[in-house]
Amino acid sequence: MDASNPFDLRCLLDNVQGMVDALTCLRWKKQQDSIVELSDHGLVITVEERGCLQARVYFRKELFREYAYQAEVRPKFGISLGLLIDSLNTFTSSTRAAALELSYPGPDMQMIFKLVDANDSCIYAEMRTRIPDQIPHDYVIEDDGGTPISFAVKSAALKEALDDLEWPGSSIEITVSPVPPRVTFRGDGHGDLQIEFPYDRQRDLFIAFNCQREISYRYKYKFLKATTSQIPVSILKDNRGSKLTFGTNGLLKVQHLISVKPSPTPHQHYYDPSQAQARVSYIEFYVLPDVDSDDP
Structure with a gap:
């Protein structure tokens, strides 16, 4: 692992509001747990009502200004969707020239958010993560061999x-x-x-x-x-x-x-x-x- 970057993932996001808007689409009730999966291709965030409804949003690595991934196994962790949206919302009012830094994992397996704006003021937040209770179901659209x-x-x-x-x-x-x-x-x-x-x-x-x-x-x-x-x-x-x-x-x-x-x-x-x-x-x-x- 690169000693200068001890995280599985460190990325810089230009448009925080875009991520907030996308995550808001997944929020169909007040209390929802989500599963975050990290990979070399980007982030996938999934919410699920078992056996009824599943939603997921894809943030490809091309959406980020920088995307440094170095995990050997794809990390998966649980996090509150509502708290994630609220946390990201605190960064949306900062100067546009600044990019939000997202890192995982912190010393206690937390997700870390950091933003330093043009005035050198720093906003920092941490979110606790958890081990997922269940792995999201892998739904596949089946057809009869033709085009669905x-x-x-x-x-x-x-x-x-x-x-x-x-x-x-x-x-x-x-x-x-x-x-x-x-x-x-x-x-x-x-x-x-x-x-x-x-x-x-x-x-x-x-x-x-x-x-x-x-x-x-x-x-x-x-x-x-x-x-x-x-x-x-x-x-x-x-x-x-x-x-x-x-x-x-x-x-x-x-x-x-x-x-x-x-x-x-x-x-x-x-x-x-x-x-x-x-x-x-x-x-x-x-x-x-x-x-x-x-x-x-």
Whole structure:
């Protein structure tokens, strides 16, 4: 191990607010534990409601100004999601020229945050970590050997549709049809509400649509809504899109693309478009179907 860097991971992050926004998407209830996994490729943070819902956010190493990783085995540790977001939030108001330093592990296996701004003032924080009680389930979208049925729409449109379908304690049926090509969301509770997204190449609602046969699955509303309920306004304004993919067993993957743009340094007053691809990350949710779901 490099004596000058005794940590498994030491990295510098330009845009703390971007990380806060991404982590906020995972927060569907007040008390949530998360699992952090470190690797040479970046950070993965996962939260899970066992057997119902899982969410994870990927921070690739390209999103960081510096990323020094030297662990022999991928470290995994538990940490409170709410405390992690609150801790990072304390660094968002500092001068833009400063980068947040994240290090792990400290002497007592803690996660360390340090920021020195342009005025040489230092903000320092430590978060205790724990040994995970359970390893997150490795969900996989299975298909019949072909391309899974999927569609991608503007994130704001998806969130608005799910917000409008609210029936406490109910389920939402999602139907994807190839002829005519459309996606239908139907909720029932004290009444019946249906929202239809017709696919039209001339409209900008859909980014992609792939369906060879009709499918229909039901999902608990509270878990489906969790996939969009906490998306910050900054991500909705960017509106890169959300992709929904269905496995043959009804497992639903909802993926949101997000931008984590670096703040300009004192010597750089513009954002280089060539870095755009490297500064895109994504959030994934896996939602299990309601037990009464049927695939016609």
